[in-house]
Amino acid sequence: MRIVIASDHAGFALKGELREMLEGLGHDVTDVGTYSGEKPVDYPDWSEKATERITSGKADRGILICGTGIGMSIAANKVRGIYAALCDNEFSAKVSREHNDANVLVMGSRVIGVELARAITAAWLEAEPFEGRHLVRRQKIISYEVSAHGDPDRVPREGGGRVVIMEHPLIQHKLSIVRDKNTSVKDFRDLVQEIAGLMAYEISRNLPMEQIDVETPVCATKGFSLSGKKLAVVPVLRAGLGMVEGILRLVPNAKVGHVGLYRDPDTLRPVDYYCKLPNDIGERDIFILDPMLATGGSASAAIAHVKDRGGRRISLVSLIAAPEGVAKVKSDHPEVDIFSAALDSRLNDHGYIVPGLGDAGDRLFGTK
Numbered sequence: 297m298r299i300v301i302a303s304d305h306a307g308f309a310l311k312g313e314l315r316e317m318l319e320g321l322g323h324d325v326t327d328v329g330t331y332s333g334e335k336p337v338d339y340p341d342w343s344e345k346a347t348e349r350i351t352s353g354k355a356d357r358g359i360l361i362c363g364t365g366i367g368m369s370i371a372a373n374k375v376r377g378i379y380a381a382l383c384d385n386e387f388s389a390k391v392s393r394e395h396n397d398a399n400v401l402v403m404g405s406r407v408i409g410v411e412l413a414r415a416i417t418a419a420w421l422e423a424e425p426f427e428g429r430h431l432v433r434r435q436k437i438i439s440y441e442v443s444a445h446g447d448p449d450r451v452p453r454e455g456g457g458r459v460v461i462m463e464h465p466l467i468q469h470k471l472s473i474v475r476d477k478n479t480s481v482k483d484f485r486d487l488v489q490e491i492a493g494l495m496a497y498e499i500s501r502n503l504p505m506e507q508i509d510v511e512t513p514v515c516a517t518k519g520f521s522l523s524g525k526k527l528a529v530v531p532v533l534r535a536g537l538g539m540v541e542g543i544l545r546l547v548p549n550a551k552v553g554h555v556g557l558y559r560d561p562d563t564l565r566p567v568d569y570y571c572k573l574p575n576d577i578g579e580r581d582i583f584i585l586d587p588m589l590a591t592g593g594s595a596s597a598a599i600a601h602v603k604d605r606g607g608r609r610i611s612l613v614s615l616i617a618a619p620e621g622v623a624k625v626k627s628d629h630p631e632v633d634i635f636s637a638a639l640d641s642r643l644n645d646h647g648y649i650v651p652g653l654g655d656a657g658d659r660l661f662g663t664k
């Protein structure tokens with residue numbers, strides 16, 4: 297594992313001991329300082345150096361040490377994507393991985409001795425995050441981060457797995473009208489298509505281009521053309537239909553597939569009753585459309601059906617997601633990028649997203 301380690305002057309000696317231990321275990325350790333215990337330094341500077349390596353993808357996890365561990369943990373937890381756990385016992389260290397997926401371990405050199413610090417570090421390295429309700433809770437923390445700092449997950453990532461919340465003002469403006477219970481069926485329908493179109497603009501921002509020759513009325517020049525990337529949009533029936541036209545307005549050559557699912561009243565599991573996809577689905581970038589990502593059950597099943605039929609590069613596009621739904625899709629299909637116009641706070645007892653917008657299908661088709 298690539299581990300970055302840092303301390304202030306108070307943690308310098310313990311840092312050396314732990315670095316040796318980690319290297320002995322075969323980890324790839326980067327020590328970003330401080331490099332002396334003599335001169336007092338400011339712990340936020342060293343926390344910043346270490347956390348930067350994690351957020352930029354150069355390290356998988358980090359260990360921070362100061363006198364009490366308190367300053368380092370406060371500083372580290374200000375950074376988006378850092379989940380730092382201050383631990384003075386093995387149990388907390390283990391649980392900080394299992395429940396909280398802490399990517400930074402913080403210890404206080406004036407609080408614990410070397411042997412205990414080694415044991416805490418070993419427990420933290422061995423434990424792996426649990427899924428289920430713990431993943432939902434962690435997703436709720438991510439949802440605070442997105443609302444506080446905007447979405448850093450915009451840049452495509454090898455292997456997928458992003459959760460991109462589109463906080464563009466036009467999308468947010470229209471989404472608020474769509475949420476309003478007094479919005480008419482016609483306006484609701486029009487706005488859902490408009491939001492889907494704006495989302496398509498955002499989702500397609502990284503499509504590859506090729507340079508082409510263009511003759512303007514004035515002279516010859518170079519321009520760009522989309523380099524033949526094949527797209528497919530796959531609405532999940534019926535509410536996903538409400539987003540299709542908006543996306544096709546921007547990418548008119550995309551093929552359209554359909555997946556129909558209903559929930560079996562006995563097993564409560566989604567059953568697919570219809571699935572028709574383009575023949576060459578395996579060669580296409582696929583956008584599955586499902587306006588409400590609530591429990592994630594139907595979205596996850598739809599993704600599984602598309603995969604069963606050969607789909608490989610799949611993204612999920614929703615208008616409103618709940619942390620529970622995001623967690624479900626991330627756990628069942630970790631490589632799928634999730635795009636949503638909003639990440640709401642939770643599900644209520646009936647499985648509706650709160651605050652949400654109610655039942656998207658009923659509001660689109662006027663069936664209630």
Ligand code: RB5
Nearest residue numbers: 306362363364365366367
């Ligand atoms: C340094 O004296 C000390 O304040 C620092 O190491 C840390 O304990 C801060 O939280």
